[in-house]
Amino acid sequence: MMENVLYVLDTGNNRVQMFQYGSSSEKKRDENKMVPSERPKVAIFDLENSNKEAIDKLMGGAVSEMLTTNFVKSNRFEIVERKELNKILDEQHFNSSGFVSADSAKEIGKLLGIDIGIVGSVSTLTDKIDIDVRMLDMKTGVVILATNKSVKNENKIRDAVSEIVMELERSYINRIGAPSAPTGVISLPSMKSLYIKWDPNPEEDVIGYNIFSSTSAEAKFEKVAEVNKNEYKVDGLNENSTYLFKITAFDSEGKESEFSDLVSVNTKKSPDFGYILNIKYKKLPKKVDFSWTNPEEEIVSSYQIYRAETSDGDYKLVGTSIEKKFEETGLEDGKEYFYKIKKVYPDGLASAFSNYFCCMTDESPNEIQDINAVSNLAKKIEITWKIPETDKDISKIYIFRSDVSGGEFKMINDVTSLRKKYVDNKLNDNTTYYYKLKSVDKFGLESVFSREILATTKDVPATPTNLFAESNLARKVKLTWEYNFMNDQKVYFLVFRASTMNEEFKEIAKLDKTEYIDQKLPDNKQFFYFVTARDTDDLASNPTDIIQAKTKPLPTKPSTLKAMERQPRKVSLVWDKNPEPDIDHYKVYKSKKSQTWYKSIADVKETTYTDDEEKKGLRDNTSYFYKISAVDVDNLESEQSDEISAITKALP
Template sequence: THSSVFVAAAESNAVIGKTVSLNVTATGADIQKATALLTLGNSFKNYTVTFSDNYEGTYSYSKLNNILTVNAERKADAVAVDNNIIATVTVDIPSNLSASDKFNYTVKGGSYTTADGYYATYHAPEAALPIAAAYSISAEVVLVGAPTTLTVTNDKGEPAANVDIFNAANNEKIGTTDEKGLMTTEYFSAASGNTTIYAKDAAGLLSFQLNVKSYDAAGEDSAMPYGLMFNALNDAAHGKSMTWMSNAIKAQDQYIRYRVSGTEDWTTVAAKATLRTFTKGGNSAVNVNSVTLEGLNPGTAYEYQIGGGEAWSEVATFSTINSNSDKTRFFALGDIQADDLTNIEKVVSKLSEGHYDFGIQTGDAVDDATSYSHWNDITNLFGVERFGSTDMIHVLGNHEYAGDANADAATNYFNLPTTAKPGSYYSLTYGDVYLAVVNYTGTAPQLKEAMDWLLKDAAQSNATWKVLLMHQPAYYTNNFGGNAEIYNTVPDVCEAAGIDVVFSGHDHSAARTYPLRDDEVDEENGIYYYICGSSGEKSYPITSQDKFDYEKIFKFATTDFAATYLSVTADKDEMTIDYYDIDRGLLDTVTIESPCKRHGHTACYDPAEKAVSCSVCGIALDNYSGKAPDKDGNEYYLLGGVVKTGWFLQGNDVFYANSKGVLQPIELDSYTKTNCTVRGKFVYSCKTVDEGDSATYTVRDDLPPGHKYDKEDPKAPNRVCTVCGWHEVSLKDCKVELSYTNYTYTGKAMKPYVYVTAPDGTKLTDYYDYTVIYGENTEIGYGTVTVKPFNYYLVNLNQKRGSLCDDGTVLEYKITIHAPTVKDVKAKMAVDGIDVSWTAVPEADGYNIYSWNSAKKAYDLLTTVEGADTTNATIYGVKAGSTYSLKVSAYNIIDKEQIVGYGGTAKITVPKNFAQKLEAPVATAMNDAATGYVKLSWSAVANADQYKVYRADTSNGTYKLMYTTKNLSYTNTSANAGYTYYYKVVAVDSKGAYASSDYSKVVSRTCDCARPVAKIAVNADTGKITVSWNEVKNAARYELLRSTDGKNFRHYDYTNKTSYTNMAVTPGTTYYYRVVAINGRSVYADSAASTTRYITCDCAKPTAKIAVEAASGKPVVSWAAVDGAAKYEVYVSADNKEFKLLGTTEALGYTDTSAKAGVTTYYKVKALCATSKYGDSALSNARYITCDCAAPVVAISINERYNKPMISWTAVDGASKYAIYRSTDGKNFKYYDTTTKLSYTNISTTSGTTYYYQVKAICASSSYGDSAYSSAASIKVP
């Protein structure tokens, strides 16, 4: 084997400020010549080459290809040595490298020759050494105005003492570490900025350089907390999540203290503080404080304060959600990313007026996660000043990761329940809505992990509605938004996971798809995908038309909006999603029905609970009838919620169920055919019946055909069957017996068997020879049994074939059905008498309690208890030492008659020292709808003549006497709206014969605002509807409810005023309104809705104008078109008092052809609604004018007698004379003369001159009625 040559580093790492040795080494002693071609990393420019004592040589560096070439040759007198170093390249390691850098070199090639002439080449791939430092230096977050401590450790992680620290920019010494490796300094605290430092010991060993950032303490220039937000959490009924900010220097440790509203004792919880730093717009830092409260009460208002030391916020209120609420309301917002917050503040202001359980923001709330001002804007938008204690779900978009790779700032600000790394996920449930959150990711593996989780997590939720929240949309509108992987992955998983709706952002467009499945519209099982718009400042054009068929995929997709939000309401049956633009109002609405709402429930039986529920939504199906499987596939049959057992016939089907109710397989064993009067039968069997049950079950065949008589006429006497020889008889001659006439109620129909025996002793057959008609006979009371000949088997309409003749005999019998027997009757002594209890008889109207009278040997009625659910009573006035034999019987009132069932009994002896106490009242509390005050009422107590009412502010607080009364009710007029009060009542005998009762059970009630008294009117000018109401004490604002049918009222708007003009109304449409006073303290103190007020929207009052038509002189009324009007009525008056209809027109003007010249007339106009007469406008303001004479129609000629111009005209109605006007230029006319005639010859004219004339009719009755000038007529005088 020949020797070889290789190049290797002598060190295992490259220490900054020191060197690395690359040795060219021979493996044997016979290497004569060697060459090595090396490349070094770009950071390593300084090196030296040395040759060992046995070799000499040269080296060179080529800038062209960055190759260092080393040539070596053994010296002639060199001693042969194995594995000796030929040459060493010593490379300087720069001091400004970081731990992430590498020292790298490559042996690009080389060659060597041995002593025996063997020649070979070699090379090696790139090798790398880690960069190391003798020391590490670290620093706390540096705050301007506060000292900071630097820490220096050696390469073993031990404190490094007496090591100097320098400013790398100018090598200025900052200080030296103490024995603990620490140095505290204010060197960085003067102003915000960046300083690069390093550590160096006396031997010149260095640390890596560290960039120390100095931060201004951001936020309130005080110790006060600010920017409080409430965040979403999974159990919002029992907890609250919140974050707030505080000054990192001035504020002390932060806490929250809270208590149930109206109580005294605070609970204090320390906040978790995280110091967050920001670099965009200057270095700044702030403490983000977070708290998650647990163990709270659902639907409860709490008072709280946040802060620390002496700096605490004002007392405010938050509320947990009501876990029993039927509805869940939330809103959704798209991307914000706005420098100009005008639009988003409008949206937030609108949303803050609604009562929402939570809100959603679909990501990109901030544009740059490293900007403090951006985060501060978000805390202002979603803080308590806008949304109170409404929880917010924040989906993280790509901009939450801008400059913050793991979205640590968002994690702190939103107190997220899990790490916020890209593609992170978690789920929440509010009410009946499951919400899965998947944060932004740009990688397919992270997206796949999130979708795998979604598939499993959604399957574990039994919520009716399943919603996915993610930043990027699957069905996107921006081709350049990086959404392709979302589309390729998400829809398939959503379909498999049962997702109903997906809310996304990212594209800054407003869009909704049709319900989609496999990219096809599926109204039944499709998923709605939303892009939630934006604040409107930034948008991307819609460019994905080449990817999606927009007509098939999108219901709408647009960027034409100001700023958008979505409002969602969900319950067990429906989810309604309204899409709004803050300027244009409602853009779109969708109502999704749950599968059970669409198709009904899918029954599943639980044998353990003996209950049927829907396997889809889980709702209990009480009183279910039909087949239902259990989870193991066993089938049951239930009737009215009760499992059938044994043999039974349901319709035409026969079943057998074992004692557990499980249906078993059965077979048909035999069949007997029917004859004239004996019905045939089917016999079924089951091989798996329970012990004691019959193995067979018989079902009767078709009814017998009846007899075939020798005479077809059913009235004919002595008919005889030609088949069996039977002689027809009358029912009235037969013996009829009922098996039983008194029954105890069981819930089943009572049907005593009826036996009919012919005069010759033949037993006739029910349903073949005679028929029995039972009344309903299922309810307590009297039932009926009717017997008559069977006459229903017909060969034709006249051939009746029963065994009894058709002589019209019908017999009716009466049976009695009593209430079930009362069971478990017990008697015991109480402080005020004998307490009697029993098991309820649900079917009863009440109970009678009797005591045995030994003298009468009968029971005496003691008392009556009304209502089936009352299962106890107290017998008052009992005598000490007496023994009472008591009986309790259920009764029912039937046609004013009391039908009493059998009773259960109990016996008790009253102690000789017994003293009686009054019965405690039963109190109830409600609100007076009109005043909102708490109204307390209670049951009357025997022997009591007074009642005392006590009140406390908490259930366990001190109760104070409020009122003493002889009445059975009390209205607490000193209660304040928004506060909850607790009450109890004591019954008193003022005469002292009976001891006062115990307190009633405590009842509580929140005092409501008084119900507004609403009025309604239509503005005569505009036709719009104005609702007004009185100011309500303790109301913070008012909610307006509106309906167009008087039944289905929906929220319309909020206002803090006491009137509201509804501008968005349509003429001719009737609108119904109610007003609710909203309490500013508690959602449970809102008033009852006002009495409904309704009115029809009118057309606006026309604005009329008036003029005179020049030619005719008639008045012309005109007006502008009125919205909603189909035509117009014109009214006329001579005195501006009594107006009469003049005419109707569809035009926008009307000429009064009946007006008389010189007469002043008044006019008004009414707009007639196109859809309803109740929508007609008010009359316009009156307009008046005097009717003119008509303008004369003038002709001109030469009077042949005088050879002068002669003007003539027709007579004008109402004119008494005519004025002549003359001109010689056709422009400047002057009055010339007046005449009462119909022509005029102008004598004083000059030959050769052309004259122009106009004529005006002068009104006989009024100067205001003169006509307009006639058209000019001209002629040249000969």
């Protein structure tokens, strides 16, 4: 399995360490792995015997020796000799057992120059042996990793210790590879909230930050939040109070940095007074639109806008804004309104009133007069108007429409004031529409609605009547209909056809007469038709009812064709008469071979025929083949009869 090399920057000791390691699933250690140029110094303390059975068997000391052997074999750490360690601990009156407090760990680490301490305990139970081991950072006293293994008997202890050492080594490497502590922390406090921001960590694999808080440096710092950006906002704080924060960074592997520098933040007191300067407003119809400036250092989340009828009147809240501008609508034109503003902070606290200021609405234009609408136009209505001469600054005309008198009028368009006409297109036929207009000046001020006017669009042509289709015609259908022409009305007619009721009808003819012959149709085929009328404005009537017709079928195939054989140099044919009353004649076909090409040799009126090749006579002892077809008065020819054959008489 391929091995890996890990380079670790140990900023606390100003050194770069290089570790070579294999897969985490490997159970055996590679004795030839590259070791760091300066190895961490590890002290392995005697593991504490947790019960009488462990004491009797001296299990703690035995497991400690196994830990020492495995750490030495790994060759990644500098191991303090246990006898020398115990000697120094005894001289300094330290406990050499598995219990080492955070304070004593830091003192021992400083005294002996130790980076890591291994402590723990062993318990011997009836059915298992429990081994608990902790890795300590001897500079801080912080537990880097706590792990344990359980084995069923003493023969398994050595394997369990090997696994523990591998896990501890990985934990230490991960700890060294953790992100750097966040820096550049700043805060922006408000009354009951504050905002903290810091520089993004330089490591590319940092995915988030942990926020810790306390009310004093001596109190415990509790984790209060986890964020994925380099900023944090906290609400619900007490105003004029001190809060302490520390921040750590963590990467995609779960490694966490050391704490950032301590950040002390004081929330603010409520402002004593709010004020506002530099009011700018627009004189607009039925509304005011104003903006302002005011110096402020604190974070403001929004502004509350209050209005009164007089400068010293009762100011009531009329709206809020997150920007330093506000628009209020629904006001009276040509009237003064008085305003005051309050700041609202992120914690919901509001300042005192600003100084008051005054805004005034504009007056609206006059109502549009002389408005008219033209009826009886195809799918459209034309509207004309005149603007009062007193209104010199009109910029637009708004067009409103409703489907019912006195109903809801909706704006359908606006046109420039230079125009005095508007055409409302794409309307329904024979429908009445209602209109009102408004004029708008260059400031956006609107007039009141004009009076209501109405107009009706042109009706569609009348529907053709008495549509009739004549069937049983040879390869054609004749259509006739009636139409009531009104007042020299000019219309033309469109004929539509389909082969079935389910398929799409297609236009087949456009004409100004009331009849049409649909020709070149297949025999014995049914067709469906309807007709519409269309005027010069391209308005189409409703379609007629759908009618159907069928073309004339071909005559039936002649039957019972017989031939008299063994006649001298001729063949006599006879067949049954066709049932159709309009059969005009029969065609006789002949061939010298069966099922090949047949040549027409005669047209006869009767149902008999003698083939003697026009008195010349046929060949003796020769076979001939015949077919018959029927042809009606419309020259429709039936299918040929079944083939028969006959042989002439042979010579003696």
